[in-house]
Amino acid sequence: MEIRSTTEKDLDVFVDTVHAAFGRFPETPAEDGGGLWWSAIEPERCLLAETAEGRPVGTAGAYSFELTLPGGALTPVSGVSFVGVLPTHRRQGVLTAMMRRQLADLRARGEFLSVLLASEASIYGRFGYGPATYTGRLTVPRHRAVLAAPRAGGTDTGSVEVLRRADCRDLLEELYDRYRRARPGALSRPHRWWALNAGQPPVSAAPRYIVLHRDADGTPDGYASYSLDGGTLMVDETIAVDDAVTSALSRVLLGHDLVDQVVFKHFTAEHPLRWQLADFGAAQVGNSTEWLWVRLLDVPRALTARGWSADGELVLDVDDPFLGERARHLLTVRGGEATCVPTDREPDLSLDVRDLGAVYLGGTPVSTLVRAGHVRAHRPEAAALADALFRTERPPHCLSWF
Numbered sequence: 001m002e003i004r005s006t007t008e009k010d011l012d013v014f015v016d017t018v019h020a021a022f023g024r025f026p027e028t029p030a031e032d033g034g035g036l037w038w039s040a041i042e043p044e045r046c047l048l049a050e051t052a053e054g055r056p057v058g059t060a061g062a063y064s065f066e067l068t069l070p071g072g073a074l075t076p077v078s079g080v081s082f083v084g085v086l087p088t089h090r091r092q093g094v095l096t097a098m099m100r101r102q103l104a105d106l107r108a109r110g111e112f113l114s115v116l117l118a119s120e121a122s123i124y125g126r127f128g129y130g131p132a133t134y135t136g137r138l139t140v141p142r143h144r145a146v147l148a149a150p151r152a153g154g155t156d157t158g159s160v161e162v163l164r165r166a167d168c169r170d171l172l173e174e175l176y177d178r179y180r181r182a183r184p185g186a187l188s189r190p191h192r193w194w195a196l197n198a199g200q201p202p203v204s205a206a207p208r209y210i211v212l213h214r215d216a217d218g219t220p221d222g223y224a225s226y227s228l229d230g231g232t233l234m235v236d237e238t239i240a241v242d243d244a245v246t247s248a249l250s251r252v253l254l255g256h257d258l259v260d261q262v263v264f265k266h267f268t269a270e271h272p273l274r275w276q277l278a279d280f281g282a283a284q285v286g287n288s289t290e291w292l293w294v295r296l297l298d299v300p301r302a303l304t305a306r307g308w309s310a311d312g313e314l315v316l317d318v319d320d321p322f323l324g325e326r327a328r329h330l331l332t333v334r335g336g337e338a339t340c341v342p343t344d345r346e347p348d349l350s351l352d353v354r355d356l357g358a359v360y361l362g363g364t365p366v367s368t369l370v371r372a373g374h375v376r377a378h379r380p381e382a383a384a385l386a387d388a389l390f391r392t393e394r395p396p397h398c399l400s401w402f
């Protein structure tokens with residue numbers, strides 16, 4: 001078996017092989033707006049696994065994104081996607097070989113983080129990825145969707161209007177970009193996706209309505225995209241500069257007529273909406289799942305790139321069994337910034353690189369993984385100190401699908 005990079009010429013065979021691996025046929029124009037998703041592929045970042053006879057049996061690829069880190073730094077990351085192996089060639093190490101090649105390629109590009117969304121949570125831990133952000137859906141039956149007046153006061157002085165997505169693409173691109181720069185865990189959306197009219201989940205040209213919010217001066221400062229299917233108003237995403245704008249958008253969505261229920265996708269546990277309902281029990285949170293998986297390719301660079309929420313010092317013994325690497329790092333945080341140097345001091349924590357990926361964005365407390373038996377704390381205070389260091393003001397959140 002050989003693994004090779006693809007070029008534009010391989011696009012058809014690449015697309016066919018991914019589809020066969022997933023057991024699907026290429027989308028018809030009606031379903032996918034003419035294969036927009038595939039138009040967004042970066043062929044030079046894709047890999048094909050071929051048999052000795054040159055038959056394609058496996059695929060893997062990556063998008064070029066920017067990820068917002070705790071503290072606000074933006075860093076280039078690879079968004080791994082298009083991973084598939086034909087049913088006839090599974091469990092023979094094809095994916096393992098592609099992952100090995102891909103991680104080497106990403107390091108050669110100078111990247112220190114890789115991210116992905118997993119079709120099954122059992123696949124990627126062995127390759128050093130850990131679940132770093134979480135998501136869910138909030139369902140509110142329309143007849144119980146009454147919002148309480150805010151007890152601390154505050155009224156919205158802005159305005160809202162309903163638009164069609166296709167008519168306000170540039171505005172959405174601008175607003176999304178502002179939002180994602182301020183939210184740890186968020187990914188950039190390449191301009192070419194927006195230009196394809198594919199910049200929003202789902203990555204397709206399916207029509208969407210947009211509620212656009214403007215501030216008192218008329219400047220756009222948030223939007224929600226939605227569609228109505230049967231009696232369900234499905235809200236793909238709410239993108240806003242602050243909570244007051246989010247609330248104003250929720251008010252419009254929950255007030256929609258001819259609707260049985262409103263479903264907010266990409267809902268996070270700390271979202272204030274349940275508290276804003278007059279009846280706390282009206283809303284149901286479901287489909288809770290892990291979302292963005294993170295893999296560190298260079299531990300010192302990754303740890304010094306993010307911002308930190310407390311001062312302290314920790315010795316981390318990090319094992320990377322997939323790449324056959326093990327190293328001990330002294331992490332020192334002062335005033336929100338870290339240094340990370342090799343050390344031979346006794347470790348405070350011993351952990352697998354997949355667990356470092358899970359806690360890296362601050363979405364999973366280190367102490368949870370200690371309690372789960374995955375991270376070893378060599379002294380009792382180490383887990384609490386790690387929690388204080390790694391935590392973020394708000395949990396990291398990613399609402400991209402790729």
Ligand SMILES: CC(C)(COP(=O)(O)OP(=O)(O)OC[C@H]1O[C@@H](n2cnc3c(N)ncnc32)[C@H](O)[C@@H]1OP(=O)(O)O)[C@@H](O)C(=O)NCCC(=O)NCCS
Pocket residue numbers: 021022082083084085086089090091092093094095096097117118119120122123126
């Ligand atoms: C997931 C997939 C790519 C795995 O490819 P593969 O070539 O069979 O994987 P490998 O042979 O390299 O497997 C490596 C290890 O991972 C395990 N593994 C692979 N896929 C797994 C899965 N879906 N669930 C649990 N374990 C899995 C294998 O059992 C093997 O374990 P071992 O080393 O202990 O024997 C393939 O099954 C597939 O194409 N599935 C459908 C499409 C899909 O879900 N793609 C992922 C999109 S995110």
